[in-house]
Amino acid sequence: xxxxxxxxxxxxxxxxxxxxxxxxxxxVDYIKDLAKSLKGRFIVSCEDQKSVAMKEHAWxxxxxYKKHIEEKRALVEEATKLENNRAKENLVIDVWxxxxxxxxxxxx
Numbered sequence: 001x002x003x004x005x006x007x008x009x010x011x012x013x014x015x016x017x018x019x020x021x022x023x024x025x026x027x028v029d030y031i032k033d034l035a036k037s038l039k040g041r042f043i044v045s046c047e048d049q050k051s052v053a054m055k056e057h058a059w060x061x062x063x064x065y066k067k068h069i070e071e072k073r074a075l076v077e078e079a080t081k082l083e084n085n086r087a088k089e090n091l092v093i094d095v096w097x098x099x100x101x102x103x104x105x106x107x108x
Contacts, residue, residue, distance in 0.1 A: 010089040024079040
């Protein structure tokens with residue numbers, strides 16, 4: 001049985017994490033776009049290689065790219081944890097709704 005306190009905890013968590021969820025989700029989109037910008041700047045400034053393909057290979061082998069993907073991994077991990085926790089709290093609310101509907105119709 002889901003208690004009223006557990007329901008309130010779920011609702012509070014969702015309300016308290018709305019802004020954080022929006023920021024983290026926007027951050028994931030931003031970091032994906034940032035990769036394109038960083039790659040472009042690297043390729044333009046790379047004078048060691050002649051062809052664009054070789055410059056692109058140099059980008060993927062660079063410390064700049066490694067740092068970027070580490071930042072991306074951390075941000076995606078944070079976003080996924082938050083989304084999973086929010087989904088869990090939504091599930092608690094849905095189960096409570098179902099139980100309440102059954103209780104009202106005298107089935108439980």
